[in-house]
Amino acid sequence: MSARRDDQADCDLAILGAGPAGAAAAVEATALGLRTVVVDEAAAAGGQVHAIAPGVTPLPRDVDRAGDAMRAALARSGADCRTGRRVWHLERHGDIWRVHALAEPSEPGKGGVAETVTARALLIATGAVERHLPFPGWARPGVIGLAAATRLLKAQRLLPGREVLVAGAGPLLFLVAKTIVEAGGRVVAVIDARRRRDWFAALPAMATRPDLVARGLNWRRELLACRVPILHGHRLAAVAGDAPALHAEVVAIDRDGAAPSGGASVAFRCDAVCVGYGLLPATDATRLAGATHRFDESCGAWRVDVDDDQRTDRPRLYAAGDGAGIAGAAAAPWAGRVAACAAARDLGALDARAHGLRAAGAKRSRDRAARFGAAMARLANVGDGAHAGIAATTLVCQCERIDRAAIDAAVDAGCTTLNELRSATRCGMGPCGGRLCEDAIARLAALRTGRTQAGVGQPTGRPPLRPVDLDALAGEFDYASLPIGTPAPL
Amino acid sequence: MSAGDLRIGGDAGRGARVRLTVDGHRFHAYAGESLSTALWAAGVRELAGGIDGPPSRPVFCAMGICQQCAVWIDGRRVEACRTQVYDGLVATSVPPEP
Numbered sequence: 001m002s003a004r005r006d007d008q009a010d011c012d013l014a015i016l017g018a019g020p021a022g023a024a025a026a027v028e029a030t031a032l033g034l035r036t037v038v039v040d041e042a043a044a045a046g047g048q049v050h051a052i053a054p055g056v057t058p059l060p061r062d063v064d065r066a067g068d069a070m071r072a073a074l075a076r077s078g079a080d081c082r083t084g085r086r087v088w089h090l091e092r093h094g095d096i097w098r099v100h101a102l103a104e105p106s107e108p109g110k111g112g113v114a115e116t117v118t119a120r121a122l123l124i125a126t127g128a129v130e131r132h133l134p135f136p137g138w139a140r141p142g143v144i145g146l147a148a149a150t151r152l153l154k155a156q157r158l159l160p161g162r163e164v165l166v167a168g169a170g171p172l173l174f175l176v177a178k179t180i181v182e183a184g185g186r187v188v189a190v191i192d193a194r195r196r197r198d199w200f201a202a203l204p205a206m207a208t209r210p211d212l213v214a215r216g217l218n219w220r221r222e223l224l225a226c227r228v229p230i231l232h233g234h235r236l237a238a239v240a241g242d243a244p245a246l247h248a249e250v251v252a253i254d255r256d257g258a259a260p261s262g263g264a265s266v267a268f269r270c271d272a273v274c275v276g277y278g279l280l281p282a283t284d285a286t287r288l289a290g291a292t293h294r295f296d297e298s299c300g301a302w303r304v305d306v307d308d309d310q311r312t313d314r315p316r317l318y319a320a321g322d323g324a325g326i327a328g329a330a331a332a333p334w335a336g337r338v339a340a341c342a343a344a345r346d347l348g349a350l351d352a353r354a355h356g357l358r359a360a361g362a363k364r365s366r367d368r369a370a371r372f373g374a375a376m377a378r379l380a381n382v383g384d385g386a387h388a389g390i391a392a393t394t395l396v397c398q399c400e401r402i403d404r405a406a407i408d409a410a411v412d413a414g415c416t417t418l419n420e421l422r423s424a425t426r427c428g429m430g431p432c433g434g435r436l437c438e439d440a441i442a443r444l445a446a447l448r449t450g451r452t453q454a455g456v457g458q459p460t461g462r463p464p465l466r467p468v469d470l471d472a473l474a475g476e477f478d479y480a481s482l483p484i485g486t487p488a489p490l
Numbered sequence: 491m492s493a494g495d496l497r498i499g500g501d502a503g504r505g506a507r508v509r510l511t512v513d514g515h516r517f518h519a520y521a522g523e524s525l526s527t528a529l530w531a532a533g534v535r536e537l538a539g540g541i542d543g544p545p546s547r548p549v550f551c552a553m554g555i556c557q558q559c560a561v562w563i564d565g566r567r568v569e570a571c572r573t574q575v576y577d578g579l580v581a582t583s584v585p586p587e588p
C-alpha cells in the first residue's frame with residue numbers, strides 16, 4: 001500500500017463519536033475551516049446521554065431539547081456526519097490517520113459496507129463504558145446494566161420491569177429509579193453502595209453545578225414521596241430465581257465496599273434488576289491508536305493521558321469527553337471545543353495568539369464542569385473491599401465463563417499482568433472484548449498479586465474494536481482475485 | 491399484568507405494527523423499535539443461544555458492547571440492540587447451519 005501524502009487525506013479532522021464531545025468538536029472545527037468527518041456507530045448523533053431511537057417518538061415530557069439542539073447544530077455545521085458506521089480499526093500511515101469502519105447495510109439482510117476515512121488529525125471521543133461488579137447471578141436473565149436501563153427508558157420508551165430493583169453506585173441510580181416511577185413502574189428499592197455521608201463529602205466539588213445538585217435532590221425526593229426505599233451503604237450481593245420471579249439479596253457494606261461477615265442481609269422480590277457502578281473511560285480506541293494512558297487512583301480507572309489542549313502523546317491524536325477521564329456530559333462539549341482548537345492550531349488553521357484566545361474560555365468552562373463530573377466518578381468508585389469479597393465460584397468473565405478461582409489460580413501460577421492473565425485464561429477475550437469485566441479482573445489481579453491496579457496494567461489494544469463481519473470487510477474481493485505466484489519448478 | 495405493559499405510553503409515537511420470528515416464536519412489535527426492545531417487551535429474558543459462550547439475553551448493555559443479544563439474521567450475525575425491527579424479520583440466537 002503506498003503511503004498517501006499529507007494533502008491527500010479525505011479530511012483535516014476525523015472525529016470518532018458524535019456524542020457531546022465529538023459533536024461540539026465538529027461544530028468548532030468546521031467553524032475554524034477544517035474539513036471534518038464525524039463517525040458514529042449509532043443511527044443518530046447524540047452519544048449515550050442523548051441517545052434516540054429514530055423510529056420511536058419521545059413522549060412530550062421526555063423530549064430531549066439539549067440533544068435535539070446538539071443534533072441540529074451538528075447538521076448545520078457542514079461537518080460530514082457519518083452515523084451508522086462501526087469503527088473497527090485505527091492506523092497511522094505516514095502523516096495520515098486511517099479510520100476503518102463498516103457502514104450499516106443499505107437494507108435489511110445485506111452486509112455492511114467497508115469504508116476508510118483518512119484524516120490529517122484524529123479526535124477520539126468515544127465516551128465511557130459502565131463498570132460492573134461481578135456477583136452471583138449477574139449473568140442471570142432479567143439482570144441488566146443501569147446504563148442499559150437508561151437506554152431502554154429514554155430511547156426505546158420501555159420499562160425494564162414492573163417491579164424493579166435498582167442497584168449500584170453513582171447518579172444514574174436515581175435517574176433510572178425516578179424514570180421508572182414516572183413511567184408507572186414500581187421500584188422495589190434503590191441500593192446505593194455509597195453512604196449518605198459520602199454524598200455529603202462530595203458536595204463541595206458538586207457546588208460548581210448547583211442546578212445538577214438540585215436536580216438530583218429532586219429525583220431523590222420524588223422517590224421518597226413514592227415510598228421507594230433507598231438503602232445507602234448497601235450492595236447487591238446475589239440474584240437468584242428465574243425472571244420474572246427474581247430474588248435479590250442485599251447486604252450492608254463498609255466504606256471500602258466490604259460486607260462484614262455475619263452482617264444482616266435484606267431480600268427483595270422483583271422482576272428485573274438494573275445494576276451498574278458508574279462509568280469508566282472507554283480506552284479501547286486510544287489504546288489501539290498507541291496513546292499513553294494513566295491510571296487515575298481516585299476514580300479507579302485508566303484514562304488516556306491528554307494535555308491541557310486535549311492532545312495525546314501521539315502525533316495529531318486528540319481525545320475529549322469521558323474517554324479522556326470521566327468529567328460528565330456538561331464538560332464534554334467544552335473539551336471537544338478545546339480539542340478542535342488544538343487540531344486547528346496544529347494543522348495551521350489558527351495562529352498561536354488566535355488559538356490561545358479561542359481555547360481559553362472553553363478550557364475554563366471545561367474545568368469548571370469537570371469538577372462535578374469527576375466528583376461523581378469518585379463517588380461511583382466503590383472500594384476494593386467489594387472485589388475482595390467476590391466468591392471463588394462467581395463468574396467474572398461472562399463470555400469465557402471464568403470465575404474468580406480461575407483468575408486467582410492463574411495469578412498463583414505466575415501471571416502478574418492483565419495481558420498475561422488473558423494469555424493464561426482467555427479472561428476478557430470473548431465477544432465483549434473485556435469491556436464488561438476488565439475492571440473487575442484488574443482489581444482481582446491487583447488484590448492477588450499485591451500490586452496496584454496500575455501495576456497490573458491494561459491489555460494491549462487490538463483490532464477489531466467491535467465485532468465485524470469479515471465477509472463485509474472483504475467486500476467485492478473474492479477468492480479468485482487472490483494473487484497466486486507461479487509455482488516453483490520441481 | 492401483560493408484558494406489553496412495559497411499553498411506556500403504549501403504541502403512541504411508534505411505527506406500524508410488524509411481525510417477527512425469533513427462534514421459531516412469533517412476536518409483534520412496532521417499526522422503529524430495536525429487536526432487543528421487541529423481545530423484552532414480549533417477556534423474553536433469555537435466548538436459546540449461549541450454551542458454551544456468553545449468556546444469551548435480549549438485553550444486558552443495550553448499546554452494542556456486551557454481545558449477549560447477538561442473533562443471526564439472513565446468515566449475518568447482528569446485535570439485537572442495534573437492529574431495528576421490520577415486518578417479516580426472522581432471527582435465530584444460534585448460528586445457522588453452514
